Amino acid sequence: MSTGKVVLGTVAGLAIGGILGILFAPEKGSVTRQQILDRGTDYAEDLKSKYSGIADSLKEKFQAVKKDAEDIAQNGKAKFDEAKNDIKADINKPATNY
Structure with a gap:
């Protein structure tokens, strides 16, 4: 079994266990619903934060x-221009007979 599947299963189990623990707690339904809503909000904020961090990292990369790529293109253009000028100079040299 891959590590990703194990981690996903563990996280899913923890989430389900947390929800079931809240649902079977001896509190009023309104309190329980509020706790579920609060935890959902916390999870959503956590995911937004992680997404933002990943997006920033990808943007930087x-x-x-x-x-x-721009540096490589500029270097390539400079070498091309240099080679073109060398060829023009060679073409314009007077021919020598041996």
Whole structure:
């Protein structure tokens, strides 16, 4: 069994256990519903925070790759221009007879 499946199963089990614990707690239904709502809000905020962190990380990596690609393109253009000028210079040289 893969590690991802084990982790997912554990998280799902904890969530189900928490919900069942709240549902079977000896409190009023309104208090129980509020606890479920509060936990759901906490989980939603946690997911938003994690998503935001992942999105920022991906954005930074994309910007770095973009800059690297621009640098490579500029270096390639400079080498191409240099080679083109060398060829033009060679073409314009007077021919020498041996």
